[in-house]
Amino acid sequence: MNPDLTRFGEQMSHLTGVRAIMKDIIETLEADRGREFINLSAGNPVILPEVEQLWRDCTAELLSSSEYGEVVCRYGSSQGYQPLIDAVIEDFNKRYGLNLNSHNILIAPGSQAIYFFAANAFGGYTSDGTLKKIVLPLSPDYTGYGGVSLVPEALVSYKPALEVDPLHHQFKYRPDFSQLEIDETTGCVIFSRPCNPTGNVLTDEEVNKITALANAFDVPVLIDSAYAPPFPALNFTAMTPVFGGNAIHCMSLSKAGLPGERIGIAIGEKPVIQALQSFQTNLCIHSSRYGQAIAARAIASGALSEIALNVIRPHYQQKFDVLEDTLAQAMPKDVPWFLHRGEGAIFAWLWFRDLPITDWELYQQIKEVGVIVVPGESFFPGLQEDWSHKKQCLRVSLTATNLEIATGMRRLAEIVDRVYQRVPAV
Ligand SMILES: Cc1ncc(COP(=O)(O)O)c(C=O)c1O
Numbered sequence: 001m002n003p004d005l006t007r008f009g010e011q012m013s014h015l016t017g018v019r020a021i022m023k024d025i026i027e028t029l030e031a032d033r034g035r036e037f038i039n040l041s042a043g044n045p046v047i048l049p050e051v052e053q054l055w056r057d058c059t060a061e062l063l064s065s066s067e068y069g070e071v072v073c074r075y076g077s078s079q080g081y082q083p084l085i086d087a088v089i090e091d092f093n094k095r096y097g098l099n100l101n102s103h104n105i106l107i108a109p110g111s112q113a114i115y116f117f118a119a120n121a122f123g124g125y126t127s128d129g130t131l132k133k134i135v136l137p138l139s140p141d142y143t144g145y146g147g148v149s150l151v152p153e154a155l156v157s158y159k160p161a162l163e164v165d166p167l168h169h170q171f172k173y174r175p176d177f178s179q180l181e182i183d184e185t186t187g188c189v190i191f192s193r194p195c196n197p198t199g200n201v202l203t204d205e206e207v208n209k210i211t212a213l214a215n216a217f218d219v220p221v222l223i224d225s226a227y228a229p230p231f232p233a234l235n236f237t238a239m240t241p242v243f244g245g246n247a248i249h250c251m252s253l254s255k256a257g258l259p260g261e262r263i264g265i266a267i268g269e270k271p272v273i274q275a276l277q278s279f280q281t282n283l284c285i286h287s288s289r290y291g292q293a294i295a296a297r298a299i300a301s302g303a304l305s306e307i308a309l310n311v312i313r314p315h316y317q318q319k320f321d322v323l324e325d326t327l328a329q330a331m332p333k334d335v336p337w338f339l340h341r342g343e344g345a346i347f348a349w350l351w352f353r354d355l356p357i358t359d360w361e362l363y364q365q366i367k368e369v370g371v372i373v374v375p376g377e378s379f380f381p382g383l384q385e386d387w388s389h390k391k392q393c394l395r396v397s398l399t400a401t402n403l404e405i406a407t408g409m410r411r412l413a414e415i416v417d418r419v420y421q422r423v424p425a426v
Helices: 008-013 017-031 049-063 068-073 082-096 110-124 143-147 204-215 269-285 289-300 303-330 359-368 403-418
Strands: 107-108 129-135 155-157 161-165 170-174 186-192 222-226 247-252 265-266 336-339 347-352 391-396
Touching: 017 143, 049 068, 049 289, 049 303, 082 107, 082 265, 082 289, 107 110, 107 269, 110 129, 110 143, 110 186, 110 222, 110 247, 110 265, 110 269, 170 359, 186 204, 204 222, 222 336, 303 336, 303 347, 303 403, 359 391, 359 403, 391 403
Parallel strands: 129 155, 129 186, 170 336, 186 222, 222 247
Antiparallel strands: 107 265, 161 170, 247 265, 336 347, 347 391
């Protein structure tokens, strides 16, 4: 059968961004079954024993409680499982001195779903035909934003300003406020903080500036906090989560050990939460109640935030240190390579200025020496502008072992050295 696809059908049946590259990676791994690859492409978090144990314990508690049947044998409220909503309210009110109530919370099947709801509830064409944009204020950003809108022309992102430290081969992206446009044509704003792929953390001041710009036009700002405190707390630099007004704090339990259970949490003002909730009811009713029930226990007991701080954060921070130290030793000194400041998340981001080949070609050459990284171009969703920088970056996952990361970076350094000397790879 080969049914006709609608415009939306076409749009949604394409693999966007990094998922298209993942297909190439899976095919490589399958084609070369006998070959050992160091896979530094993964976005799947590491299964840390303490984290797995936490979820096992919460599950055992749930199984032995009278709540079990109510949890798994029943539909529930679209807004979320009440004990989880209550646990979030209590934790956040205490931790951040907020005044949240049930109307401020929505539980979704993963945070990706929240961005899909928001991108289509606030971005796209209004009933009078006006195009409302989904603004990504700093590109590169999460590749998944590339597929969230049913109206691709609604997605707009902005080139960043670059702060470069040539002596230490380091750099950092900053939002370019001289270019950023948030006005009556903006439907919503989305950015990740800490950022996947770069590890950037927008400063509190930068976030406040963006929310203030958007507030003037009553535009919701979705702050993708998939790596932020209090869990998984994958920030290696101080940052304050932003709540209230037009800011929607969006969390994920995926990097806190529960990606399979699909739990995202949005915290915001009632009208926005209601709009997102209706979208969710129409689309999928609600998130898995089993996942929500174990999450409620882990949050209410304080165990999740404690494990995030004491286990999850140090694990990835140490991986970044290994990567940074290895690159500092192994990379050719005369090549203009730059590592983005490692301020959080589970990735490192490399920029090769004046790279003689494309990021895709570099990825292929690195694959030849048994190392898989991710070419950077797919992390610029919504950036139409032709900008050479888009083809000069790589994302490296911090989910491998120390040895794999160090070996992988040494092999990468050799390839980079050859590429800049224009010596063909063997
Ligand atoms: C920045 C960012 N946002 C959202 C997501 C999606 O997370 P979830 O599993 O909660 O849908 C990811 C997943 O990798 C991510 O890196």
